[in-house]
Amino acid sequence: MHRSVGELMVGSEQQLDDAVWLAELITYSGGTIRCEIARKCLGRGGPQKCLALVRRAQADSELILHAINEGFVLLDSDFRIQRINDEALRIDGRPREAFIGKTHWEAWPGSEQLPIAAAYRKAMRERSTATIEQVYHHNGQDMWLEIRVYPVEQSLALFYRNITPRKLAERAMRDSEAKFRTIADAMPQIVWSALPDGFHDYFNQRWYDYTGVPEDVAQGHAWEGLFHPDDVPLMQARWQHSLATGEPYEMEFRLRHRSGEYRWALARALPVRNENGEIVRWMGTSTDIHDSVEMRAALLDAQSRLESALDAAEIGTWTWEIQQDRVHADSNLAAMFGISPEDADGGPISSYFNVVHPEDVGNVRKGIEQSLASGVPYHESFRVNVPGDGVRYMQGRGVVASDAEGKPMRMSGAVLDVTRQQLADEALKSSELTFRTLADNIPQLAWMADSDGSIYWYNNRWFEYTGTTLEEMQGWGWSKVHHPDHVERVVSLFRKRIVEDQEAWEDTFPLRGADGQYRWFLSRAVPIRDEHGKVQRWLGTNTDITPQREAEQRKDDFLALLAHELRNPLAPISTAAQLLKMGGRNPEYIQRSSEIIDRQVKHMTELVDDLMDVSRVTRGLVSIERKEVTVADVVTDAVEQSRPLMESRNQQLALDVRDGDAEVLGDRTRLVQVLANLLNNAAKYTQQGGRIELVAEVRDGHVVIRVADNGMGMDADLLPRVFELFAQAELTPDRRGGGLGLGLALVKSIVGLHGGQVTADSAGRGKGSTFTVTLPLLHQEGTGRHLHILLVDRDDDEDAELPAALEAEGHMVALCGDEPSALETARELHPDAVLIRTDMPGVEGYALARQLRAMHPEEHATYIALSDSDQSHDKVIARGAGFDHQLERPVAIGTLRRVLP
Numbered sequence: 001m002h003r004s005v006g007e008l009m010v011g012s013e014q015q016l017d018d019a020v021w022l023a024e025l026i027t028y029s030g031g032t033i034r035c036e037i038a039r040k041c042l043g044r045g046g047p048q049k050c051l052a053l054v055r056r057a058q059a060d061s062e063l064i065l066h067a068i069n070e071g072f073v074l075l076d077s078d079f080r081i082q083r084i085n086d087e088a089l090r091i092d093g094r095p096r097e098a099f100i101g102k103t104h105w106e107a108w109p110g111s112e113q114l115p116i117a118a119a120y121r122k123a124m125r126e127r128s129t130a131t132i133e134q135v136y137h138h139n140g141q142d143m144w145l146e147i148r149v150y151p152v153e154q155s156l157a158l159f160y161r162n163i164t165p166r167k168l169a170e171r172a173m174r175d176s177e178a179k180f181r182t183i184a185d186a187m188p189q190i191v192w193s194a195l196p197d198g199f200h201d202y203f204n205q206r207w208y209d210y211t212g213v214p215e216d217v218a219q220g221h222a223w224e225g226l227f228h229p230d231d232v233p234l235m236q237a238r239w240q241h242s243l244a245t246g247e248p249y250e251m252e253f254r255l256r257h258r259s260g261e262y263r264w265a266l267a268r269a270l271p272v273r274n275e276n277g278e279i280v281r282w283m284g285t286s287t288d289i290h291d292s293v294e295m296r297a298a299l300l301d302a303q304s305r306l307e308s309a310l311d312a313a314e315i316g317t318w319t320w321e322i323q324q325d326r327v328h329a330d331s332n333l334a335a336m337f338g339i340s341p342e343d344a345d346g347g348p349i350s351s352y353f354n355v356v357h358p359e360d361v362g363n364v365r366k367g368i369e370q371s372l373a374s375g376v377p378y379h380e381s382f383r384v385n386v387p388g389d390g391v392r393y394m395q396g397r398g399v400v401a402s403d404a405e406g407k408p409m410r411m412s413g414a415v416l417d418v419t420r421q422q423l424a425d426e427a428l429k430s431s432e433l434t435f436r437t438l439a440d441n442i443p444q445l446a447w448m449a450d451s452d453g454s455i456y457w458y459n460n461r462w463f464e465y466t467g468t469t470l471e472e473m474q475g476w477g478w479s480k481v482h483h484p485d486h487v488e489r490v491v492s493l494f495r496k497r498i499v500e501d502q503e504a505w506e507d508t509f510p511l512r513g514a515d516g517q518y519r520w521f522l523s524r525a526v527p528i529r530d531e532h533g534k535v536q537r538w539l540g541t542n543t544d545i546t547p548q549r550e551a552e553q554r555k556d557d558f559l560a561l562l563a564h565e566l567r568n569p570l571a572p573i574s575t576a577a578q579l580l581k582m583g584g585r586n587p588e589y590i591q592r593s594s595e596i597i598d599r600q601v602k603h604m605t606e607l608v609d610d611l612m613d614v615s616r617v618t619r620g621l622v623s624i625e626r627k628e629v630t631v632a633d634v635v636t637d638a639v640e641q642s643r644p645l646m647e648s649r650n651q652q653l654a655l656d657v658r659d660g661d662a663e664v665l666g667d668r669t670r671l672v673q674v675l676a677n678l679l680n681n682a683a684k685y686t687q688q689g690g691r692i693e694l695v696a697e698v699r700d701g702h703v704v705i706r707v708a709d710n711g712m713g714m715d716a717d718l719l720p721r722v723f724e725l726f727a728q729a730e731l732t733p734d735r736r737g738g739g740l741g742l743g744l745a746l747v748k749s750i751v752g753l754h755g756g757q758v759t760a761d762s763a764g765r766g767k768g769s770t771f772t773v774t775l776p777l778l779h780q781e782g783t784g785r786h787l788h789i790l791l792v793d794r795d796d797d798e799d800a801e802l803p804a805a806l807e808a809e810g811h812m813v814a815l816c817g818d819e820p821s822a823l824e825t826a827r828e829l830h831p832d833a834v835l836i837r838t839d840m841p842g843v844e845g846y847a848l849a850r851q852l853r854a855m856h857p858e859e860h861a862t863y864i865a866l867s868d869s870d871q872s873h874d875k876v877i878a879r880g881a882g883f884d885h886q887l888e889r890p891v892a893i894g895t896l897r898r899v900l901p
Contacts (some may be wrong), residue, residue, distance in 0.1 A: 038633065073158040075750050079104045079120065082155065091162050093139060111136065115570045116147060120156060133163065149463060178401065180411060183317050186413040190286035194269070196279045198243050208290070212258025228254035228262050246271050246279055252293075255286065263290040277503070316494075318398075319412040320349055322372070327352065333415055336394070338386045357383035364396075372408045374398055381418075393422035442876075443541035444513075445521070447478075451496040451535045462542075467514025467880040483510040483518055502527060511542065514878030519546040554724070569600035611742065628778060631696050631703055632660030634863055638666075638675030639694070645683045653679075659698040663778040665808050666754045671775075674750050674758075677743040678707040685702050685769070701777050702756075708770040710817050714762040723748040724759045753776070755893030756806030776808050776893055787811045787900060790831040792822045792848065793866070794840065802835075805893045819848050826852050828865045830859060833900055837866045837889070838878070846881035855881050862901045 052677025057527055071088030071837045081099045091095060098107065104120070105112040119130045130149040135142050144167040149161040184204040186190040191204040200223055208215055209228055224232060231253040242249035249269040255263040269284030320326070326346040329337075334344035343351040356364050360382035371378035378398035383391050398413025436459075446459040463469065466481045473480075479487050486509045497505035504820040505525040510518035525540035576593035635657050646653055664671070675694075682692045686709045695706045714722065723744045746762075751758045756775040762768065788811075791803055795817040803813045814829055816822040819842075826834075834852055838845030849863055865878040865886040885899045 012683070019514075028251070052628065068159075069161075071158075072158045073099075073104075073160075074152070074157065075104060075120070075124075075155050078687050079124075081107060088160075091160075096489065096841065108138075119147075119149060120158075123149045123151055124156055135167075144704055147343070153567050161537075179319060179410070182399055182401055182412040183319065183414065186316065186399050187285075187317070188287075188414070188416060189315070190265075194282040194284070196243070196281070198239060198282075207286075210257065211255070213358070226256045228256070230254075242269065242271075242282075244517075249282070252289070263288055264293040265289060271424075273517040313839070314417045316415045317413070318415070321410050323347060326425055331705065336392070337384055337385070338389075338895060346750040355386070356383045357385060359383075368398075368411070371398065371400055372411070375402065375408075378411070378413060392417060393419045399781045411730060416477070423562075440539075445542070446709055447542075449498070449525070449538040449540065451502075451537060453494065453538065455540075465513050466511065481512045483512070486510060488672065498525060498538060500860055508545070519544055520549050521545060527861050569604050572596045572600045625667045625669075626665050626801065627668065628663050629666050629671060630660065631662045631664065632657055634668060634671045634675060635660070635694065635696055637672040638679060642679035643670070643674040644682065645680055648690060649683055649686070650689045651683060651686060654691065654693045656693070656695040656697075659696060661695075661704070662698045662703050664703055664754070664775045665778050665804060669753070670750045674773060675705065675707070675748050677747050678773070679744055681771075682707055682709040682711065682769070703775045703777055705769060705775075707772075707774045708768060713765050713767045713769055714760070715765055717872075719762065747773075749890075752890045752892050753801050755801065755808070755896075757894045774894060776805060777807060786830055787832040788901075789813045790822065790826055790834045791815050791851075792834075792840070792843065792845070793817070793834040794837070804893060806896075809893065809897070819843055822848060823851065823855070824857055828858060831861050833862045834866065835864045835866055836883075839868055846883075849881050849883055862899070864896075864899060 029777055031657060068085055068087060069093050072083070072085040073088055074083035074223075076082055079671070080101060080103050084099050086686060089099075092099075105117070111117060114134055114136070115392070116132055117136045118510055119132050123130050128151065130147075132147050133144065134147060136143050137143075144164045145160045146163045147158055150159070159236045185206065187204070187206065192200055193202040194200045194209065197614075203223075208808060213226070224236075227235060235251055235253055238251050238382075239249060248271075249267070251267050253265060253267065255265045257263050258666065265286045266289050267284060267286045269282050271279045272281040272283055274280050314332075316330055316336050318327055318333050321328070325348050327343075327349050328346060329344045331344070332337070332848070334341065337352055337355045339355070340787045341348070346844075353361055353365065355683065364382050367378055367380040370376070378396065378400075380396050381394070382396065383393055388393050395416045396413060397720065398406050398411050401410045401412065403409050429644060436826050442459070443461070445462040445465060448457040449453050449455040449461060455478060456474060458470065458473060466473075468477075468481065473525065479491055482490055490507055490509050494505060495505055497503055506510040508520065508522050510520050512518050512834045520541040522545045523540065523542045525538045527535040528537050530536050534642050573596065576596040577778060580590065580593045624724065635655070639653065639655070643653070679692065679694070686692060691710050693708045695708075698702055748758055751773055754775055756773060758771065758773045761772070789806055791806070791813055793802065793815065795815055803815050806813045814824055814831070822836075834849070836845045836849055837843070845865065849865075853861075853863070862885070863883045865881075865883040866889050867874055867878075868889055875886050887895060887899070
């Protein structure tokens with residue numbers, strides 16, 4: 001009878017008894033051997049287990065175990081090895097001599113400390129069976145064995161087989177599960193899974209962190225209680241539809257956050273099918289889209305942003321096998337980084353570093369290194385250069401998985417594309433910076449308030465003027481700098497218009513400056529409303545109108561004075577007319593009346609001439625006839641005109657014209673007018689018998705003429721405005737010869753037209769005054785170098801004084817009246833300085849400046865804007881166009897000299 005070893009245990013229940021018989025067994029080689037078989041049945045009363053012992057029929061006591069496909073070892077009562085079969089030798093790899101006669105502990109060192117030792121001893125002692133799985137480090141590697149122990153007479157029979165491949169497969173399954181959970185926990189979305197019937201059996205950590213529910217109450221259908229009641233019916237209907245049809249599930253709903261707030265989320269789920277197409281599981285994600293949903297109503301492109309934010313392709317996952325340096329990325333991440341399919345499936349991490357923006361790659365490397373060293377989660381924001389898609393902004397997250405010894409084995413995580421959010425943030429920051437830059441450069445004081453009128457921001461001009469801090473001024477602190485006489489009225493109107501009516505507010509009141517002085521401001525505030533018309537905040541400005549108020553006051557004073565001055569001659573003229581009627585043909589009355597009329601008409605003519613002169617000068621209509629003029633001639637003519645007034649007041653005039661031969665380039669008549677006005681002014685404001693002094697000298701390439709008196713002098717507050725129209729000091733008690741306050745304004749304008757400047761000085765009331773006129777000396781080479789100057793200005797006679805003054809300084813001036821000629825001249829001239837009149841018809845001065853600078857970018861010429869206005873916003877515009885300086889026309893040569901290179 002030919003039988004295999006596996007058949008030794010086959011038989012009916014009646015055969016499961018101890019028995020001995022002879023049989024022929026088939027060996028691995030295909031041959032047969034005649035054997036004596038002894039079967040011992042074990043474990044009575046339960047599942048039957050039998051032990052079959054085989055020996056050659058002709059060889060006593062030799063067990064025939066070589067046909068068994070399991071390892072076999074027979075141990076005596078001292079655990080010495082009596083028998084070992086070929087399969088056991090094959091598993092171990094050593095010859096039989098290495099085992100026979102040795103104890104189990106000697107044959108396999110270290111096994112005495114393993115759990116199998118206790119199992120062997122117990123089986124030997126209690127004559128019981130045992131089954132145990134044991135890992136043993138053998139031949140440089142771990143080997144898993146499944147061992148079955150059977151007592152046989154006074155020995156133990158061990159049957160075992162190598163189960164290492166099965167154990168490795170189980171470990172791989174556990175690692176795969178851990179990898180999935182690691183990636184899921186690193187994702188910013190909630191990840192969940194459900195059985196085919198819809199029973200939820202898994203949520204990632206994000207779910208518990210987000211909802212705040214304990215882990216033991218989340219599974220099953222309990223999660224439905226976290227959704228907004230209004231959303232549950234539709235959610236259930238769509239979920240049941242997907243379960244019934246296998247179609248993908250997608251739904252927007254409101255999920256209760258751990259804070260108690262309901263937040264919008266997007267849920268998506270796809271079925272997982274087996275090889276037969278049957279659904280075995282559903283995998284889903286829930287993404288917080290609350291901010292995106294709220295932005296829809298406010299932004300025109302909100303819909304596209306929302307779709308991008310919710311699109312699963314915006315998130316890529318990855319796992320980096322650290323020791324092998326292999327990165328496994330999904331298709332989303334590969335597309336986001338522009339990585340090839342080969343590199344995405346196990347390529348080195350350097351492939352991803354190569355795509356990261358050069359300025360960010362250092363931080364990315366450092367963040368990963370710190371995470372590997374400390375075990376803390378990785379979180380970094382960075383940019384990537386995607387071919388064909390430009391720079392994209394990313395947020396990366398990851399966690400490290402370590403082995404039992406704490407050595408990092410792998411790193412898994414996710415990357416989120418946040419380009420749109422980043423660009424929106426940058427645009428907002430840029431807009432905010434632009435607003436603050438503009439607000440800090442306007443001449444007005446500016447501020448912003450909440451909808452309730454509480455001010456939370458001021459521009460720098462406010463703090464510069466008031467000398468306060470934001471902490472002092474926040475809320476309603478601004479009332480501290482208001483004048484006590486006005487603050488109650490201002491606050492009352494402010495509350496009514498802004499807090500109660502919520503309408504635009506306007507008021508005029510004084511504010512205290514850092515110097516303690518009050519200046520008048522026109523203040524306005526307008527509301528900034530949302531799309532529903534609700535006031536969100538207020539934007540307000542305070543414009544300094546003190547100069548306008550003072551000008552208005554001076555105008556009123558001037559009109560009153562003018563009426564007085566014009567009315568004064570009318571009384572004598574009226575009296576003279578009456579004398580003519582009464583005198584008949586009396587020659588004496590006629591003579592006296594004629595003299596009165598002639599004298600008063602002359603006085604009125606002088607008043608009108610002064611008014612006309614001021615009008616022409618301020619409008620730029622005065623024509624200056626430039627000729628070589630000696631200082632002595634100008635002084636002589638001026639003294640001749642003023643001497644009668646001084647003699648009538650018994651005043652002493654001292655002359656010191658030490659450099660009378662010096663010459664200037666100017667209009668003799670106008671220069672005489674300047675000195676005559678200064679001398680007359682000194683005479684008017686100096687007491688009877690006072691002293692007036694005129695000194696003319698050459699100093700530093702200029703003619704300096706000084707007119708000083710020991711008269712009534714000036715207060716400090718008058719000095720800054722003494723050359724303004726209608727400005728007048730207090731006259732002598734008799735007010736004789738007071739005039740209209742136009743003379744010094746004419747003096748300043750005429751001196752400026754000659755490229756000079758005039759200053760006033762006084763030590764105070766009763767201590768006299770000094771007026772100093774400085775004019776360029778003709779043919780005097782200045783101490784500075786001679787410049788090539790390109791001047792873009794009108795080339796008519798009315799604007800000839802500036803180029804003439806510059807040439808008098810020794811500079812070479814190229815005058816151009818339009819843009820083409822200026823560009824052509826600049827190509828050859830390579831100017832050291834460029835002066836452009838920005839208000840010329842047909843000339844875009846700011847654009848021309850940009851073109852000229854671009855023509856010679858390596859050169860550093862000084863650009864000066866000449867404007868009729870000197871407002872702060874004009875200076876900001878000029879700076880933006882590339883001008884280094886802005887000067888108000890007409891320009892004094894001294895002022896220009898200070899800014900020329």
